[in-house]
Amino acid sequence: MAPADTLSRTFAALADPTRRAMLARLARGPASVGELAEPFDMSFAAVSKHLRVLEGARLVTRGRDAQYRPAMLNARPLQDASAWLGDYRVFWTESFDALGVLLDDLTEAGPDDLRPDDKKET
Amino acid sequence: MAPADTLSRTFAALADPTRRAMLARLARGPASVGELAEPFDMSFAAVSKHLRVLEGARLVTRGRDAQYRPAMLNARPLQDASAWLGDYRVFWTESFDALGVLLDDLTEAGPDDLRPDDKKET
DNA sequence: TCAGTTCAGAACCGATCGGTTGAATAAAGA
DNA sequence: TCTTTATTCAACCGATCGGTTCTGAACTGA
Structure with a gap:
C-alpha cells in the first residue's frame, strides 16, 4: 500500500x-x-x-x-x-550565476539551443 | 489555498x-x-x-x-x-552509536529518564 | 488566414493525507 | 480484579495529490 x-x-x-x-x-x-x-x-x-x-x-x-x-x-x-541534495550543491555555489545567464540567452534563442551543454566552467 | x-x-x-x-x-x-x-x-x-x-x-x-x-x-x-538537514548532521557522525545505547538504557528505565542529556563525547 | 506545435486550464477520478471521535488494548498499581 | 494511564485502532471527514481527458490558448510558419 x-x-x-x-x-x-x-x-x-x-x-x-x-x-x-x-x-x-x-x-x-x-x-x-x-x-x-x-x-x-x-x-x-x-x-x-x-x-x-x-x-x-x-x-x-x-x-x-x-x-x-x-x-x-x-x-x-x-x-x-x-547526500541527494549534495549533488545539487554546485548550483548554489560557483555556477549559480552562470546558469542564470544561460536562461537569459535561451529566452531569445531557438528551441535548438534548449540544451546548451554545461558551460559551467568559466 | x-x-x-x-x-x-x-x-x-x-x-x-x-x-x-x-x-x-x-x-x-x-x-x-x-x-x-x-x-x-x-x-x-x-x-x-x-x-x-x-x-x-x-x-x-x-x-x-x-x-x-x-x-x-x-x-x-x-x-x-x-541547511535544515545540516542541523542533524551530528546524528549520523560521532553521536549516532552513543544515542543507540541511550535508547537501550531507556527501554528498561522509567519515563523520568526520557531525556538523559547528551553523552555524545565518549 | 489557416494549420501545426507546444503548452496550460478545467473537470473529473480514485487514493492518500491530516485531522477528528470513540472504542480497544497494554501495562501499572491499588 | 478493577482502575488508571498511555497509546493505538477503526471509522469517518474534507482537502489535497497524481493522474487522466478534453478544450483552448499562444506562437510559428506556409
Missing part, C-alpha cells in the same frame, strides 16, 4: 512542520507520545499517526517502557536525503 | 521520484516541457502539473521562447533544505 521509494518517503515525512518539530524534539533525546504531543493543539491519535509516518520513513524507532512507547530519532534517512 | 511554509513545500516537491528526475534533467540545462516529459510514460498535462508544483516550490523558473516555456533549475530552496 506504500510502495514509495525510500527517498520519497523521507522527503514526504519531512514535508510537514509538525513532523519536523517532532524530529527537532527527538534530537534532544527520546520522548513518549505524550511528551511529543504536548506542544501541539492536536489529539494524541493525530500525533500517533505522525509518528507512524516517521516510523515508516525509518526516521524514528520505537521502544517499550511500561505503558510508554518512547520514540527515538534515527538520522540515517536524513543522511541519505542530505 | 497553499499556505504551507517554504520548507514544507520544498520537501513535498522533492517527495516524488518523477519530480526529482525532472530536477536531475534540469541540472543538465534548461528544458522544454516536451523534453522533460520524454522519459516518462505520462501525459504532457501531468508533467505540466509536476512542473507547476516545482514552480510553486520555487525550484524551477519558467521562461518563454516561442511556443516553448523552458524550465530552469533554481537551487536556492535546495540550499535551504540542505
Whole structure:
C-alpha cells in the first residue's frame, strides 16, 4: 500500500512542520507520545499517526517502557536525503550565476539551443 | 489555498521520484516541457502539473521562447533544505552509536529518564 | 488566414493525507 | 480484579495529490 521509494518517503515525512518539530524534539533525546504531543493543539491519535509516518520513513524507532512507547530519532534517512541534495550543491555555489545567464540567452534563442551543454566552467 | 511554509513545500516537491528526475534533467540545462516529459510514460498535462508544483516550490523558473516555456533549475530552496538537514548532521557522525545505547538504557528505565542529556563525547 | 506545435486550464477520478471521535488494548498499581 | 494511564485502532471527514481527458490558448510558419 506504500510502495514509495525510500527517498520519497523521507522527503514526504519531512514535508510537514509538525513532523519536523517532532524530529527537532527527538534530537534532544527520546520522548513518549505524550511528551511529543504536548506542544501541539492536536489529539494524541493525530500525533500517533505522525509518528507512524516517521516510523515508516525509518526516521524514528520505537521502544517499550511500561505503558510508554518512547520514540527515538534515527538520522540515517536524513543522511541519505542530505547526500541527494549534495549533488545539487554546485548550483548554489560557483555556477549559480552562470546558469542564470544561460536562461537569459535561451529566452531569445531557438528551441535548438534548449540544451546548451554545461558551460559551467568559466 | 497553499499556505504551507517554504520548507514544507520544498520537501513535498522533492517527495516524488518523477519530480526529482525532472530536477536531475534540469541540472543538465534548461528544458522544454516536451523534453522533460520524454522519459516518462505520462501525459504532457501531468508533467505540466509536476512542473507547476516545482514552480510553486520555487525550484524551477519558467521562461518563454516561442511556443516553448523552458524550465530552469533554481537551487536556492535546495540550499535551504540542505541547511535544515545540516542541523542533524551530528546524528549520523560521532553521536549516532552513543544515542543507540541511550535508547537501550531507556527501554528498561522509567519515563523520568526520557531525556538523559547528551553523552555524545565518549 | 489557416494549420501545426507546444503548452496550460478545467473537470473529473480514485487514493492518500491530516485531522477528528470513540472504542480497544497494554501495562501499572491499588 | 478493577482502575488508571498511555497509546493505538477503526471509522469517518474534507482537502489535497497524481493522474487522466478534453478544450483552448499562444506562437510559428506556409
